[in-house]
Structures are given as structure tokens and as C-alpha cells.
Amino acid sequence: MGTVTHLTERLRTVPTRIGAEDEVLGVAQHLASAEVSWEDVVQSGVFAISIPVDFGGLDVSNAVMAEAVSIIAAASPELGATLASHFSTLEALRHAGSEEQRRAIFSRVARGESFSGLLCADEPQSEWALRLSAEGIGYRLDGEIVSNHAPEADWLTILLGDERGQPKFVLVSRSAPDGGFDVSGTDIRRLSFQRFHVATDAVMNASADARRMSATVADLLKGALALGRLRQNFLALLEQGRRPGTVAQQDSLRAVKSEIGRVYVHMETLSALVQRCGTEIDIAQVTPGVHTLNRAGQVARSLAIAATQGLKHDGGSRHDEDALVKLGSSLIEHPPYPVQVKGSDGSP
Template identity: 35%
Template sequence: MGSITRLHERPRPAPLRIASDEEVLTAAGEVIALGTAAPAAVLVEALVRSGLLAMSIPSDFDGADVSNGLIAQVVSQIAQVQPAAAHALVHHFRALELVRNAGSEEQRRSIYLHVESGERLSCGGVGEHVASQRYFTDGIGFRLSGALEAASLGEPDWFAVLANSEAKVLSLLLVQRGSTRTELVPGSQPARYRLDEAHVPADAVLPLHKDALPLSQSLGTILLASAILGEKRQRLAADLALWRGGVRSGERPWDERIGKLQVDTEILAALIDRAAVALDLAQVNPTPAGVSDAFRSATALEFAALPAGDRARDGDRLLAQLGRTLLTD
């Protein structure tokens, strides 16, 4: 099977090659230093140049393969100054986790090389972990049918889409930017793009391996919670600054409000660390027990990260999902 190729190439800044945890934190610090007012285009260029987009590539493919805890730390820190950039990174790394557990070694190596050159991925189907799309034989490739949305900081180079074949084989399809019509969803943050039917070359269809979905879902949950944690920490810092500056108005006593934010951040930070370690172990040795532990930890984290307004809608579903992982072990 041939390597994944682009329809066109365009100049881009040469990314740094990250090889250690210290280099990851240094690169993240440079992105964070751009501050809250940096335009999206500047952030995209900085992220591409930083080398952070490739930090989760496995060591078997000459990547840094940093821990999930460190990726979570980077996402959380960036979320404190640029929430849209942090949420776009969540989708990029969730897509890369699907790549880790899909296709042939040659296919994986090919897309990793694209990412190392600074290209960005986004998961099609914002917030979804299941396939709602179908793909069909179309000449020497395949045709992806059905519209969906994908979130990204600027239009991504690749849309990573879960879809079922005519024979109900679940695969990861990598849809190249420019190969299908995309439309920006007005007012979305991070930017969301709608895409419709697309032709996908055969070498850009990667059948999923066992455990690909729970591992990718677990990472996505960890990183989304990390982005939420960063935003909560920023809110806590802002409230403390207002209090110290003499502002006293509010819907509830300030000590209670600030105390709740502190408890929320402590709980999220602890659960993120627990889930990240469990996922590290499952990636290295994907035993059924290890994958189940990672997924269970991520599900508990997802429940804890729910905004209060979403508990009534999603809380029971997550609790039932968590209970099933315990009852079926």
C-alpha cells in the first residue's frame, strides 16, 4: 500500500524537533508568551514551528512519545491564555491517537512524517467517538458520504473521519484539505468546518485495530478536561485579582465562589493525572484489563469535568457507562 500523499504542497515554517520533556515545556512557553490577543494565524504558525504537534508520535517512529500527562499539562497551560488553540489541540491529538492504532506501519509512518513537517489534523465529528459516516468503493479509491463538522485552529491539513465500509468495517479515513468543499461554521470557537462528500485514496483509509476507539476516546477526554482545567485556573486567577483589586460584587459570597473553583481545579488535576498514567500503561501494554482501567478512569474524569448545566443531560449516561465497565470486567 502506498504512502499517504498530498495533492499540493505549500511553504510552511520548519518545525523544531522535540526530543525531551524540557524542550516540550520550552516550546509551550513560547506559544503561551504570545498572550491572549494573538490572532489565530499567528498561533497556527507558532504551533507549527514549535514542534508540539508531533510530540505524541511513538518512539518506534522516531517520535518524542511524551507522556499523556505532559501533553495534558501543555494543553492546560495553553488553555489559560488561548482556549480555542487548546481545544484545537485536543482534536489534533485525538486524531493522532487513532492513527497510532490504525492501518499499516507504512500508513502510520507516512502520516507521522506529515505531522512532523507541521501539518495539522482534526477529528471529524466534534465531540463524537462513534462512526456516523459511510464510505463506498469509488474507482481506485473510496467515496465518503454524509456531512459532518470538524474543529480546528484554522482549517486543518487533514480531517480524520471514522466511517464504516459497505461491509461494516470501521476505518479511519484521512481526508486531505482541498479534496472536498469545506465551509466555516459562523461564530464557532475553535473554528468548525463543515465538509460533505469526498473522494479518499485507498492509501488514506486505515482500518482500526483493536482498542483504537477506547484509547482515543480516553485521550480525548483527558485533554478536553485539561483544557477545562486551564480555563478554570484562569478564572480563579482573574477572580482573585478582582478581589485583591477591591471588587466585591457578585452572585454569591466571594470566599465561597473562589473556594469552589479551587476544589474544582484540585479534583480535575488529580483525576487527569490518574487517567493519564492509566492511559500511558495501556498504550505500552494494551491488555484488556489495562485498556478497561484507562477507559474507566477517563469516564470518571469526563463526569467530573461536566459543567453543572450538562449534568442533567449527560450525567446519567456517563454514570451508566462507568458502571458497565465495572460490571463487565
């Protein structure tokens, strides 16, 4: 992928370079606090924060990366999900292919290019499944795959086996010339390839570690996305609990307080797990080995499960409910984040 001559280049201004880890969350807060366009996101430099130091990047800690995704997801779940898929794909590519291929990829990321989430072509029994075969000095891609990739992403990244069954990452540019690459659908897109040419340098060997680490980072960022949604819900509940006259009866107020406490416990639990998971992934990246990779994967899976399960609303004892109500009352009175209480007409 040193030259990537098969691409149709798109002119774009070089994004801002985020020069220090402590700047990352400020950029995330800015993106979350304003109406921003896709180009604003590109120019912010946020796509490049995970570029490894060896390739001229900042390579922020995984906990900071996850916190940035969480902050953005609280304001824009779609943008948060796009960033999560981009970062998890870059994690796969940082462990794949040759050094020359990786250097070319990360130089493109530094220029503001983004990658879709990893697409797995795992249906070899289907006649419509993707097939990668050698052709001339490159490869040919045929078949179909269903994807929910971000339509703005510059690159599609597809995992599939070659003719010998060896796993490969195949990089397809969204701006590739027409002829053999069709997209249909909106939220769920069907990608169809007919004799689609792929350059040799856009096909990378996909090691087991690359696939494992990508899945681990994806689980970390699932937790970050869930944390963003919880923070959004938490602030909405605090506003409901603090707004004068919105709760008519004590039973209703008790229910609101209980829900505030429940969400807060889940939120703080996820936040701690995100930090722990980020640290384990940092260790696995610096000192990769069976133990560190397994440990990072275990913590990440625990986080992903915690993110999807949530706190159950049934089966709790009266004592548990009382504890949550007490916590909710304290949070209404002393919120951990600034909360602007709106009037009954919606005004501040």
C-alpha cells in the same frame, strides 16, 4: 498512505524539534504568554510531541501532554481545543492501519501538519450520510457531515463504515484539489462530498482499540481544557479578592472568598485526576490489554464527568461554606501562583 499522491503539497519550514519532555511545558508557556500566529504554533513543534518513539518521536507522557494543553487553554481556549482534538485523533491513528501508513502520518506530523478531531459518520439511516465505496484503485466518498473542526487543520479524519460495514478512518486533506469537497458555515461546518476520490493509502482499518484509546485520550484532554479554564478563573478571582477597595461589604468579600475556595478545590481535584488519568493511559499504551484499557477508560470517564459537573453551589452546609471561606482567605494571602494586583484604573 506511503506516497499520498492525491494531496496538494504545501511548502513550509520544518518545525523546531522538541528534544526532551522537560522542554514541552516551556514551549506551552511561551505559546500561552504571547500573541502567536498559527504558523508560530506550527513552528513550535508542539503538534509532534505525541509521535511514538518507534516512529522517531518524543512520545511524551500523557500527563505532560495534558498539562501543555491546559497551560495553553488558560490563555487561548480555541488553541487548546485544537491541540486536544489533534492529539486525540493521533491516538486513534497510532493504533490503526498498517505500519507504513502510520509512518507516513507521523512523518507529516513531524513536518508540522495537524489533524482535526475525529468525525463520526454515524447516521446510516440518512440519505445524506457519508458513504464510502470502492472505486477503481481507491475509494469514493459521497454525502454530508456536520463538523466543528478547526479550519486551520491540515487533515480531516472521518470514522465510517465501508460497503461491508467495516469501520475505517478516512483521511481527507484540507488542501485537496477542488472538485467534490465543499465546506459551508463558520463555527459549525457542513462538509459535502460528491464523488470525492480518496486514495487507498488514506483509508485505514479502525480497530476497536484505536477507537477506544482515542475516546480515552479525548476525555483526558476534556479535563485538561476544563483545568485551563479554571486556572484562568482562579487568577481572576484572586485579583478581585486582593484588589484594594473592590469589595465594599463583608458579605461580598465572604462570597468572593468562598468562590475562590470552591474553584481551588475543583482545580486541584481536576489536576490530580489529570495526572492519574495520564498515568493509566501510559500503562495502557505500553501494555495494552483488557484490564489496562478498561482501567484507563474508567478513570478518563471519571475525569470528563468531574470536568463538566464542577462543584455545586447549592446544598452545602454552613460548615462547608466556612471551610471554603477560610481556604479562600488563605489563598488570597498566600496565592499558589504569582498574581499581579492591578490598580483601580487597571494598571499594574
